[in-house]
Amino acid sequence: MTVSRRTLLEWAIRASATPAGIHFFSRWTEAAQSQSATAHSGTSHSGAQSAPDFLATYPPQFFSARDFAALESFTQILIPTDETPGAREAHCAHFVDFLLHSMGTLSPDTQQQWRDALSSLEAAGFHDSSPEQRKSMVAKIAAPELDPALEKSPAFAAYLLIKRETVFAFYTSRAGIIGALDYRGNTYNVSFPACTHPEHHEI
Amino acid sequence: MAVKYDAIVVGSGACGGWAAMELAQAGMKVLMLEAGSPVDQSADFHHTFLYDLKFRGRGEPGFLRRYSGSERNYRIMLDNEENPYTTSPGTVYRWSRSRCLGGRSLHWARASDRMADYEFKAASRDGYGMDWALSYADLKPYYDRVERFIGVSGAAEGFPQFPDGIFLPVMPLNCAETIFTAACKSLNWPTTHRRLAQLTTPLNGRPPCHYCGNCVNGCDVGAMFSTVSTTLRPALKTGNLEVRTDSVAAQVRMNNENRAQGVTYIERFTRRSVDVDARIVILAASTLENTRLLLLSQKEGLANSSGTLGHYMLDQIGGGGVIGFLPKLKGGPSRLDDGKSAGITIPNLVNIDARTARKDFIRGYVINATGGQSEYPLYAASLPGFGSEWKKEVRSRFVAQARVWIAGGEMLARKENFVELDPEVKDHWGIPVLKIHFSHCDNDRALLAHFQQTAEELFRKAGGEAMAMTGPSAPVGFPGAPGSPDAAPSKTTPAARKLTPSGVIHEVGTARMSVSPRDGVLNAFCQTHDIPNLYVFGGNAFPSTGDKHPTLTMMALAARGCDHMLESVKSRTV
Numbered sequence: 001m002t003v004s005r006r007t008l009l010e011w012a013i014r015a016s017a018t019p020a021g022i023h024f025f026s027r028w029t030e031a032a033q034s035q036s037a038t039a040h041s042g043t044s045h046s047g048a049q050s051a052p053d054f055l056a057t058y059p060p061q062f063f064s065a066r067d068f069a070a071l072e073s074f075t076q077i078l079i080p081t082d083e084t085p086g087a088r089e090a091h092c093a094h095f096v097d098f099l100l101h102s103m104g105t106l107s108p109d110t111q112q113q114w115r116d117a118l119s120s121l122e123a124a125g126f127h128d129s130s131p132e133q134r135k136s137m138v139a140k141i142a143a144p145e146l147d148p149a150l151e152k153s154p155a156f157a158a159y160l161l162i163k164r165e166t167v168f169a170f171y172t173s174r175a176g177i178i179g180a181l182d183y184r185g186n187t188y189n190v191s192f193p194a195c196t197h198p199e200h201h202e203i
Numbered sequence: 204m205a206v207k208y209d210a211i212v213v214g215s216g217a218c219g220g221w222a223a224m225e226l227a228q229a230g231m232k233v234l235m236l237e238a239g240s241p242v243d244q245s246a247d248f249h250h251t252f253l254y255d256l257k258f259r260g261r262g263e264p265g266f267l268r269r270y271s272g273s274e275r276n277y278r279i280m281l282d283n284e285e286n287p288y289t290t291s292p293g294t295v296y297r298w299s300r301s302r303c304l305g306g307r308s309l310h311w312a313r314a315s316d317r318m319a320d321y322e323f324k325a326a327s328r329d330g331y332g333m334d335w336a337l338s339y340a341d342l343k344p345y346y347d348r349v350e351r352f353i354g355v356s357g358a359a360e361g362f363p364q365f366p367d368g369i370f371l372p373v374m375p376l377n378c379a380e381t382i383f384t385a386a387c388k389s390l391n392w393p394t395t396h397r398r399l400a401q402l403t404t405p406l407n408g409r410p411p412c413h414y415c416g417n418c419v420n421g422c423d424v425g426a427m428f429s430t431v432s433t434t435l436r437p438a439l440k441t442g443n444l445e446v447r448t449d450s451v452a453a454q455v456r457m458n459n460e461n462r463a464q465g466v467t468y469i470e471r472f473t474r475r476s477v478d479v480d481a482r483i484v485i486l487a488a489s490t491l492e493n494t495r496l497l498l499l500s501q502k503e504g505l506a507n508s509s510g511t512l513g514h515y516m517l518d519q520i521g522g523g524g525v526i527g528f529l530p531k532l533k534g535g536p537s538r539l540d541d542g543k544s545a546g547i548t549i550p551n552l553v554n555i556d557a558r559t560a561r562k563d564f565i566r567g568y569v570i571n572a573t574g575g576q577s578e579y580p581l582y583a584a585s586l587p588g589f590g591s592e593w594k595k596e597v598r599s600r601f602v603a604q605a606r607v608w609i610a611g612g613e614m615l616a617r618k619e620n621f622v623e624l625d626p627e628v629k630d631h632w633g634i635p636v637l638k639i640h641f642s643h644c645d646n647d648r649a650l651l652a653h654f655q656q657t658a659e660e661l662f663r664k665a666g667g668e669a670m671a672m673t674g675p676s677a678p679v680g681f682p683g684a685p686g687s688p689d690a691a692p693s694k695t696t697p698a699a700r701k702l703t704p705s706g707v708i709h710e711v712g713t714a715r716m717s718v719s720p721r722d723g724v725l726n727a728f729c730q731t732h733d734i735p736n737l738y739v740f741g742g743n744a745f746p747s748t749g750d751k752h753p754t755l756t757m758m759a760l761a762a763r764g765c766d767h768m769l770e771s772v773k774s775r776t777v
Binding site: 078 | 250251252253254258259260263264265374375376377378380381382384385386388389412413414415416417531537538539540541543576577578579580583584587588589590591594597601664665666
């Protein structure tokens with residue numbers, strides 16, 4: 001099934017023609033560009049940029065403020081900030097919100113999935129828990145991933161959904177791919193570095 | 204028409220660009236028609252990280268359902284809504300196309316391997332299908348000519364099933380490729396670096412590769428061969444070539460002396476129909492588009508006295524492979540691993556001679572392998588757990604990624620795989636579209652299964668840990684993601700699952716070459732048997748796929764066809 005021309009047109013108009021849409025889209029692109037401009041400058045090859053201004057006061061477009069705060073917290077438990085940047089520096093929750101908002105009327109099922117996911121976390125008491133309680137709550141919800149014999153709580157689906165999208169948002173961000181993984185590709189090089197390890201020549 | 208050209212070339216891909224260059228350099232007045240937009244490599248192509256893109260490579264929601272390709276390269280691909288095609292019930296075939304100046308030469312895999320006589324004469328050896336109407340010796344001078352001009356990096360090895368060419372210095376192996384090479388040596392299998400139309404030294408004003416790894420998004424400096432980087436500039440320099448982009452060819456027009464008179468095209472935006480005339484018409488619009496044009500040009504198809512036009516459609520076999528990790532590399536330092544966008548090649552190991560003959564299938568396949576860092580850790584989402592320990596594990600595996608894939612599985616030519624004009628569906632310009640009838644046979648499945656066994660053997664020998672390709676622990680990608688696995692629905696390990704063959708965008712055939720006009724559409728010069736001033740360049744002529752990537756052979760055929768054309772013009776036989 002393909003999306004009709006009309007749907008696409010409606011989507012494009014909705015996304016770019018509303019004042020908020022224009023503002024948001026241009027800021028997002030700007031932020032991405034300013035990050036990429038500094039991506040491989042100088043000798044530093046680690047760390048994330050500080051948050052672009054607009055994200056500091058970013059109003060969630062898809063989630064309620066309460067759900068968004070819970071989502072942010074959840075993503076930061078999944079990918080914490082430690083020696084390397086985490087979901088916080090990568091603004092994973094913001095990206096998820098942006099993506100779902102951008103879907104407009106195209107993917108009601110996906111949007112509903114996310115609403116349900118946040119509802120199941122709410123039902124589990126995640127929203128009202130302390131940071132420490134939240135950590136142990138996520139560990140409990142996630143346990144069947146490591147041991148499929150364990151019983152899955154209603155929030156297990158939410159965990160998988162949020163994890164999948166957080167991982168995507170994180171490792172496609174500069175904080176994730178450069179800051180956490182030190183990816184060296186997509187650069188200008190004089191030569192290609194050959195393997196210099198004698199142990200790799202032997203099986 | 205006021206102007207009559209010496210030649211019209213329909214299409215600007217690898218073959219169209221080559222033909223335009225050779226003919227213009229020979230003094231012919233050439234018109235090139237391209238259905239898509241102009242492309243300027245330095246203005247249009249840039250290095251981008253996924254975070255530079257608004258939707259991180261996925262494209263705006265819904266957008267990439269319309270375009271093939273990714274958020275990065277959709278512009279050098281094709282608008283599927285303007286250019287639909289249909290398939291018969293039961294056919295699963297993804298026809299990946301490109302409409303822009305340069306066509307698929309802008310994002311191709313650059314693999315440039317020569318076919319060998321054991322492929323050209325396969326039918327004589329195993330009794331299936333039809334031999335090519337030429338031998339390696341006939342094509343060798345043209346392989347030489349094309350390689351010299353486009354620049355192919357690689358190493359001469361002397362493998363009989365993998366003929367050497369004229370090579371620029373070979374690229375170095377990364378760590379994963381070194382380990383796979385060692386594994387092949389211990390299995391006594393031949394290996395070499397992939398032979399790639401990617402410069403390692405400057406050539407004809409083109410700079411060498413800078414190892415960014417962005418090849419499939421268009422090379423910003425033209426270190427990889429494309430029409431735009433390589434053949435178009437010298438062609439335009441002659442002053443003999445006129446290029447009309449946004450010009451959608453609709454049919455070849457005939458005169459009443461059984462000669463092609465010219466081409467009718469439709470202006471892409473105004474939809475005005477324009478007739479252009481020439482002494483010679485060359486179709487180089489990609490294999491299936493060429494056949495579509497022949498079908499559109501006359502009832503029952505132009506140049507179809509043999510009745511074979513549209514039939515014996517082929518692709519090479521995809522659908523298997525192994526992905527996972529090389530434990531030796533886990534936790535190692537970051538290195539530039541994917542900057543070549545390359546890998547190693549293991550030439551075909553089966554059905555070469557009596558010793559390697561198989562009872563369960565005929566023909567062969569080529570294997571490729573590589574590994575190391577990539578621009579997105581495809582495995583991360585399916586790696587169980589979360590938190591700092593999980594992050595460390597993702598990092599540790601990032602440099603240890605490894606994959607083995609099938610590079611040229613030979614599919615058997617069958618008449619019942621064919622294309623025809625859809626009786627109802629038309630494209631954006633009102634031109635009937637192709638309907639594709641395509642399926643695989645038992646031999647194709649047996650060959651793929653054998654590839655899978657061999658690939659897994661290689662992976663084990665290299666000490667690799669394979670990941671499930673599908674199921675709960677399979678890697679999770681995103682549509683259009685570089686390296687997204689093209690997985691079949693199954694929950695078991697690769698060895699146990701029944702593989703479903705797919706295509707690999709190597710579609711060939713549908714106007715095969717033959718010695719006798721009764722058996723095919725084209726002769727060994729890619730000239731139609733029926734109409735002397737009509738040539739078809741691309742994969743159409745292939746009576747069989749062989750196990751090599753097809754583009755270099757298509758270009759060598761085009762170069763040979765151009766020679767023939769120029770001689771015929773001189774001797775006035777065309």
